[in-house]
Amino acid sequence: MILAVAGGKGGVGKSTVALNLGAELDAVVVDADLAMADLAAGRGPDLHDVLAGRAAPLEAVREDGPVALLPCGRTLAGARAADARRLVETVEAVAEAYGRVVVDSPAGMAADAGMPLLAADAAVLVAAPREYALADAIRTRELARELDAGLAAVALNRTAGACRITSASRTESTDSVREALGAPVVAIPDDDRVRRAQRQGWPVSVLAPDSTPADRFRELAREVDDVRQFRES
Amino acid sequence: MVNLDWRVESRAGVSLVTLVVENPTPTPRRVRVANRLDGPIRPPRREGVPEAGWDDGGFEGVVAAGATRALGYACPAPPAEPPAELVWTERAGETERAGKTEDRDGGPVASEATPEGVVRALGTARPPADAVPASLPEPRSASAIPDAVASWLTAVEERAADDDGDGDELTADDSAALDAVAHRIEALRSRESEPSPADSGRSP
Numbered sequence: 001m002i003l004a005v006a007g008g009k010g011g012v013g014k015s016t017v018a019l020n021l022g023a024e025l026d027a028v029v030v031d032a033d034l035a036m037a038d039l040a041a042g043r044g045p046d047l048h049d050v051l052a053g054r055a056a057p058l059e060a061v062r063e064d065g066p067v068a069l070l071p072c073g074r075t076l077a078g079a080r081a082a083d084a085r086r087l088v089e090t091v092e093a094v095a096e097a098y099g100r101v102v103v104d105s106p107a108g109m110a111a112d113a114g115m116p117l118l119a120a121d122a123a124v125l126v127a128a129p130r131e132y133a134l135a136d137a138i139r140t141r142e143l144a145r146e147l148d149a150g151l152a153a154v155a156l157n158r159t160a161g162a163c164r165i166t167s168a169s170r171t172e173s174t175d176s177v178r179e180a181l182g183a184p185v186v187a188i189p190d191d192d193r194v195r196r197a198q199r200q201g202w203p204v205s206v207l208a209p210d211s212t213p214a215d216r217f218r219e220l221a222r223e224v225d226d227v228r229q230f231r232e233s
Numbered sequence: 234m235v236n237l238d239w240r241v242e243s244r245a246g247v248s249l250v251t252l253v254v255e256n257p258t259p260t261p262r263r264v265r266v267a268n269r270l271d272g273p274i275r276p277p278r279r280e281g282v283p284e285a286g287w288d289d290g291g292f293e294g295v296v297a298a299g300a301t302r303a304l305g306y307a308c309p310a311p312p313a314e315p316p317a318e319l320v321w322t323e324r325a326g327e328t329e330r331a332g333k334t335e336d337r338d339g340g341p342v343a344s345e346a347t348p349e350g351v352v353r354a355l356g357t358a359r360p361p362a363d364a365v366p367a368s369l370p371e372p373r374s375a376s377a378i379p380d381a382v383a384s385w386l387t388a389v390e391e392r393a394a395d396d397d398g399d400g401d402e403l404t405a406d407d408s409a410a411l412d413a414v415a416h417r418i419e420a421l422r423s424r425e426s427e428p429s430p431a432d433s434g435r436s437p
Binding site: 034035076077079080082084085086087088106108109110111112113114115118143146147148 | 280282346347348349351352354355356357358359360362364365366
């Protein structure tokens with residue numbers, strides 16, 4: 001199964017959700033943010049090389065970290081040389097070899113954001129609890145529908161929100177997101193451990209397996225799995 | 234039956250072919266139009282990707298019932314008459330829509346769910362060339378230096394790096410040799426940089 005983590009807006013925590021979801025689903029995480037890669041890369045071929053035809057998809061998958069990763073290069077020249085159209089066949093090749101793939105999508109609504117949704121069977125939207133981020137999530141949901149990637153769940157990422165809100169307005173915003181996007185909403189609480197783990201390229205479950213954020217990512221993975229089982233049955 | 238109306242004009246060695254496919258029948262028909270000019274097809278493009286229906290040989294697509302469809306392409310070949318022909322037509326399937334290129338509801342809609350369709354509908358997000366820092370000149374490969382010179386330089390480098398006082402550091406002879414070599418290289422380079430047409434293609 002191929003799952004796209006999308007969200008329209010930049011800086012809402014798509015890479016964080018992708019990495020943690022990849023860990024929970026035991027999937028390969030593909031960092032498809034061609035111009036602004038977020039997930040740590042090491043040496044060796046990366047997604048730029050694959051999309052430019054210089055490396056095979058499976059060559060670029062790293063299995064040495066806590067989550068298997070197909071990283072993306074960080075140069076603009078590499079992003080320019082990469083052919084985004086190849087992303088679909090690349091992700092499909094990884095899915096065939098590994099089973100599950102989580103694609104971390106770039107921000108925006110251009111073709112590089114559409115390609116992961118085209119490749120995916122389902123999408124997880126990441127929204128920050130701010131109005132304009134929600135508007136972008138709604139536009140991304142429309143695009144996901146057009147490209148046949150059903151919305152599996154919404155991750156409401158408060159880690160990226162960075163604003164203190166009362167518990168009453170928290171419930172209210174979760175409800176309004178559910179209403180606006182029409183999908184199960186899982187709120188990821190603001191927790192420094194998530195950020196710390198992400199900086200190391202780890203899911204939070206490595207650093208704090210019993211923390212609330214780790215619980216929430218497990219919940220998010222269950223929502224995604226439910227959709228998958230429904231589709232397969 | 235389906236009719237093909239054509240026009241061809243030539244500009245700067247390129248033939249510009251204008252076609253109108255007319256379908257007077259009461260059913261939508263799928264048509265195949267082939268290029269007859271002696272050159273490759275340059276199809277219309279959107280966001281750098283050929284429009285839907287075009288391939289190396291020509292165009293294939295659906296013309297709605299009682300409608301016409303305008304097509305055009307360029308071909309770097311002398312004009313000929315006719316420039317294109319209808320290869321075949323067949324009744325189009327129920328689900329096939331006559332080709333539409335504009336967005337539905339004005340939104341970013343992929344008219345077909347293929348990577349090419351997504352690029353056409355959403356636009357490529359490649360960083361522009363101006364945004365990419367100019368590439369640095371390739372470091373000159375070691376093989377460009379003659380072997381004898383390279384091995385001597387390596388030996389001197391090793392001696393220069395060795396300062397533990399065990400007798401194999403850089404000697405006065407080495408310094409003199411380096412100066413002499415630098416001097417000769419300098420002299421050669423200044424001669425090479427003089428304007429001489431024979432030298433213009435040579436690298437220093």
